[in-house]
Structures are given as structure tokens and as C-alpha cells.
Amino acid sequence: MLQKAWQAQQVPQCGYCQSGMLMAAAALLARNAKPSDADIDAAITNLCRCGTYPRVRAAIHAAAAELRATRGRA
Numbered sequence: 001m002l003q004k005a006w007q008a009q010q011v012p013q014c015g016y017c018q019s020g021m022l023m024a025a026a027a028l029l030a031r032n033a034k035p036s037d038a039d040i041d042a043a044i045t046n047l048c049r050c051g052t053y054p055r056v057r058a059a060i061h062a063a064a065a066e067l068r069a070t071r072g073r074a
């Protein structure tokens with residue numbers, strides 16, 4: 001789900017930081033199914049030299065929405 005959102009939002013550029021970004025995003029979604037922008041900014045402290053932060057945020061919101069829909073709490 002998270003990886004599909006990453007693909008749909010075309011998040012990676014060079015890809016160097018992406019495994020860590022995905023791990024941090026998965027940890028965030030495990031404890032917060034509806035993160036705000038501030039929640040995402042606080043949780044994703046990984047550095048990305050390519051500046052993919054806006055797309056990371058969009059992908060997390062998309063994955064969170066799909067997660068909630070899957071759980072029946074949309």
C-alpha cells in the first residue's frame with residue numbers, strides 16, 4: 001500500500017534516501033492512521049538531498065487514506 005502510493009506519487013528521484021523514508025512512513029502509519037502535515041513533518045526526519053518532501057507527504061496522505069478505507073474507517 002505504501003509502496004504503491006510512493007509509485008503513484010513518483011516520490012523517488014535518486015532513490016538514495018527512499019528505504020529510510022519508507023520505513024519512517026510505515027512506522028508513522030502504524031501509530032497514526034490519519035496524520036496531519038505537522039505529524040508527517042515531525043515523524044519524517046530523514047534527509048533527502050533531492051528534496052522529495054512534498055511528494056513524500058502526498059504519498060503518506062494517499063497511503064493513509066487507502067489504509068483507512070481498507071479498515072472501513074474512511
Ligand code: FES
Binds near residue numbers: 016
Ligand atoms: S530521492 Fe535522492 S536523496 Fe532522496
